[in-house]
Amino acid sequence: MLASEIRPGTVKAQLLLGMPLAICRDSQKRTFAFRDICPHRGMPLSYGRFDGDRLECSYHGWQFDMSGRCRHIPALVDGATLQTEKIGVTTYPCAEQDGYIWVYLPDGHEKNPTLPEVPRLPLLSDHYRLFHVSIMLRCSIDDGVVGLVDPAHGAFVHQSLWWRTPKSIHEKAKNFEPIPGGFRMTSHTPSRNSGPYRLLKAYGDQLTTTIDFVLPNLRPELVQCGPYWVSMRTTVTPITEHECRMDFCAAWNCFRWVPFSKTLFRFFARVFLNQDKRIMERQALGLRYKPPLMLLDGADTPAKWYYKLKAAHLAASQSGRPMEHPLQGPVTLRWRT
Ligand code: FES
C-alpha cells in the first residue's frame, strides 16, 4: 500500500494474495501487519481502535500488542486463569521503502519468517522528485505480468499524438541478458517514436534506458541523459485471484523548467496506465473461456521467460537447490512495434 495512506496511530485494511491484512502505524511511524481477523470471533481487526500501542477489536475489546500477542480481555473476571498472551494473531514482516509499505507473506512451511530484501528504486542523486500512481486491474497476476513485459502493444494501446501512432511501427532489435530472478533489456537508446523520451533529449546528451523484469512482479526502468535521470518502476500485485493492483512510481532530477511537472507526469502516467487497464480488462473477458494462447517468438518471448522463471523459482524452492535460470546468456530479440 502507499505509505502516505496511513497516518501514525491509525489502522488500515488491505488485501494481499487474498489474505486480509490490518496495517498499523505507531506513533514512531513504524508499520506493522496483522492478519485482519480477530482470533476471538473473526471480526476484522481493522474496524478496531489503535492507540499507537495496542490494537483493540471493535467487538469485545480484546487488545493485541504489536507482536500480535493478546494483552487484555475485558470480559475476564478477577482471578481468571486464562493467560491472554498465549492467544495471538498472526503478524507479517513489513517495511517502508520508496513511499510504499511492503508486507511479506511467507510460505506456510516457513518458520520465523524474516523480511527478504525490500526492492529499492534506484536513485542516482540526493535531490529528486517522486510520485506514485495506482490502478486496480480485474485480471490474474500472470495476465497482469505478461501485460507488463509485453513490448508489442504500444502502437495499438497507447496510441496518441504525444506518444505513438500505428504509422510509427518499425522493426526493433533489443539485447537481453539474464539477471538474478529476471532479465534485462540492456542499456539502449530509446525509440525515436516515444514521446516522453523526446522531452529528455532536450538535454542534448546521449540518452539511454535500461529495462528489467524481476520476479515476482517488478519492472524497473532507468533512463539516463548525462547527469539527468528518471527512475521508474511498475509492479503488479495480486490482491485476489482475479484482481491485481498496478503501481507505478517515478523519481527524477530533471525538468525543473517544466511548470507543474509532477502534476503533469502524474496525469500522463494515469492516462497511460488506464490504457493498459482498459485493454487488460477487456482481454480478461476473453480469458474467462480459457482459450489456448499463442506466444510468438520475438515479441512474446519475454512472456515465455516469465513463465519459465516462475517455474524455475518454484522448482528451486521445492527442491532446495539453486534456481536454474532459463536464460543461459545474452540474446537478441526482434519484433515490430
Ligand atoms: S471478535 Fe474480537 S474481541 Fe470478540
Ligand SMILES: [Fe+2]
Ligand atoms: Fe502498456
